[in-house]
Amino acid sequence: MSDPSRAPDPEHTFTTLYEAVYGDLVRFVQRRTHAPCAEDVVADALMVVWRRLDEVPEAPEDARAWIFGITRNILLNEQRGERRGRALRVRLADTATGSLADPEAEGVVSRVDLTRAWLLLSAVHQEALTLAVFEGLRAPQAAAVLGISPVAFRLRVSRARRALRLHLHHQPQAVGLCADAPERSLRS
Amino acid sequence: MTRIHDIDTALTTLDVADPDVDPAGPRARADLQRILATTRPALPAPADRHRRSAAGGRRGPGRAAHGARRFALAGGVLATVAGGIVALPALTGGDQAFASWTQAPHGMTATQRADAVDGCRRTQEDAGEGTYADELRGAEVAVAERRGVWTTVVLAGSDGFSALCISDDSAHLFARDAIGSIGTPTGYAAPGPRELVATDLGTGSMDAGDLSMAVGSAGSAVAGVTYHSQIHGDVVATVSHGRFALWLPGDELEDASADNPVEVEVTYDDGSTGTSKLTL
Numbered sequence: 001m002s003d004p005s006r007a008p009d010p011e012h013t014f015t016t017l018y019e020a021v022y023g024d025l026v027r028f029v030q031r032r033t034h035a036p037c038a039e040d041v042v043a044d045a046l047m048v049v050w051r052r053l054d055e056v057p058e059a060p061e062d063a064r065a066w067i068f069g070i071t072r073n074i075l076l077n078e079q080r081g082e083r084r085g086r087a088l089r090v091r092l093a094d095t096a097t098g099s100l101a102d103p104e105a106e107g108v109v110s111r112v113d114l115t116r117a118w119l120l121l122s123a124v125h126q127e128a129l130t131l132a133v134f135e136g137l138r139a140p141q142a143a144a145v146l147g148i149s150p151v152a153f154r155l156r157v158s159r160a161r162r163a164l165r166l167h168l169h170h171q172p173q174a175v176g177l178c179a180d181a182p183e184r185s186l187r188s
Numbered sequence: 189m190t191r192i193h194d195i196d197t198a199l200t201t202l203d204v205a206d207p208d209v210d211p212a213g214p215r216a217r218a219d220l221q222r223i224l225a226t227t228r229p230a231l232p233a234p235a236d237r238h239r240r241s242a243a244g245g246r247r248g249p250g251r252a253a254h255g256a257r258r259f260a261l262a263g264g265v266l267a268t269v270a271g272g273i274v275a276l277p278a279l280t281g282g283d284q285a286f287a288s289w290t291q292a293p294h295g296m297t298a299t300q301r302a303d304a305v306d307g308c309r310r311t312q313e314d315a316g317e318g319t320y321a322d323e324l325r326g327a328e329v330a331v332a333e334r335r336g337v338w339t340t341v342v343l344a345g346s347d348g349f350s351a352l353c354i355s356d357d358s359a360h361l362f363a364r365d366a367i368g369s370i371g372t373p374t375g376y377a378a379p380g381p382r383e384l385v386a387t388d389l390g391t392g393s394m395d396a397g398d399l400s401m402a403v404g405s406a407g408s409a410v411a412g413v414t415y416h417s418q419i420h421g422d423v424v425a426t427v428s429h430g431r432f433a434l435w436l437p438g439d440e441l442e443d444a445s446a447d448n449p450v451e452v453e454v455t456y457d458d459g460s461t462g463t464s465k466l467t468l
Contacts, residue, residue, distance in 0.1 A: 014223075014224065015224070018211070019211045020211075022209065023209035023210070026205070026209040028205075030205040030206060031203070031204060031205050039216070042219070043219040043222070043223070044284070046219065046220075046223055047223050048283070048285070048287050050223045050224070050226065051228055051283075052288060052337075053228065055288060070285065073285035073286060073287050073397075074284065074287075076397075091204050092199070092204060093202040093203065093204050111198070111201065111202060114195075114198050114199065114202065118199075118202075129199070133199050133200065134199070134203060147291065147419065147420040147421060148420070149421050149422075161195065164195060165195070168195075
């Protein structure tokens with residue numbers, strides 16, 4: 001039988017959780033929005049978490065994914081007036097002004113090409129890859145963020161990787177090639 | 189450059205996120221203190237909720253403004269029965285952005301069920317200036333479900349009469365985000381044993397965001413209804429007492445119409461399955 005006097009203090013529980021996820025959550029938002037202050041979105045999300053503290057999953061990795069899901073919903077909610085698709089595009093660094101001299105990256109792919117290929121991905125595929133690569137979520141947790149099944153998520157990531165590879169292999173090789181391949185032109 | 193690891197490594201070098209976010213920084217600490225200073229919502233005791241209902245609520249200017257905005261947002265798409273949309277705004281608290289919503293309904297305690305049904309009746313009793321008071325009194329509970337903190341109630345009467353309420357049960361009574369409809373469909377024809385007849389189909393808007401719903405009458409042989417959402421995966425309806433009800437966050441069903449029916453998977457009581465196209 002549990003001892004009520006030993007019940008976890010909500011403030012302590014929340015503070016521990018807050019400190020554990022805060023950095024990841026700010027980065028999660030920064031990747032998905034140009035909002036000048038990601039901390040504002042994070043504060044809104046963590047306010048929801050505080051209200052729903054009793055529902056936070058026990059396992060840390062599940063809790064982290066659950067909070068990502070709340071944050072994603074808030075971002076989608078903010079964008080609903082713009083009638084965008086129900087997926088969030090994910091930003092990569094602007095290679096035009098960023099360093100292109102990263103030797104590790106240069107060894108496998110041009111960063112410019114990768115950025116172009118990324119921009120050709122659908123928002124759905126961007127989200128799937130980002131959850132796996134940047135947020136480092138396993139399929140069950142990433143699926144929970146998106147509200148789909150783990151099987152569907154694995155399929156989505158697989159398709160996203162395939163699409164990214166195809167885009168990388170079909171980069172315009174020289175100025176002018178896009179003229180006869182309009183489908184390869186970059187989206188704004 | 190086709191190896192997954194190589195692509196992943198290359199992608200991470202293009203990350204725009206700040207690697208040095210400090211959870212102990214001034215902004216983070218200030219937000220933490222502000223959040224902790226707010227009161228976590230707790231469901232009021234039933235007696236307390238009845239007392240506040242009898243007091244007639246506390247309508248302030250802010251609430252009136254919210255209500256008017258939300259009526260406009262629903263735009264008549266949601267209410268397909270011959271009645272009015274009823275929407276109550278959330279003043280504070282509540283489940284913003286449908287964070288707790290679940291694809292499948294889950295159970296309610298007897299107390300939660302009684303509260304949800306009672307709340308729906310009271311929400312709807314003034315709809316249409318009391319036009320439906322008699323039907324509402326005679327209506328039986330067909331559906332009472334929860335998805336996260338959200339409760340859905342369908343009260344069913346004769347000739348297709350229904351009263352629908354979807355509300356955020358986490359906020360206190362007069363701060364609840366709620367939406368619904370009431371009335372009897374024009375030319376209503378009861379479904380055949382394996383048929384579905386939608387009475388509410390489309391989207392509405394609440395403080396928490398847009399939502400899509402499919403609600404209606406189900407034939408006697410219908411045991412289950414599932415909508416395959418592109419965004420949320422399989423959304424499972426509650427099928428009970430000849431009615432079905434499902435809803436999901438977002439505006440996915442916004443364009444539902446006779447020309448653009450919503451396809452759902454139906455499971456029949458003999459174990460077979462089929463599809464049904466919902467229209468209005």
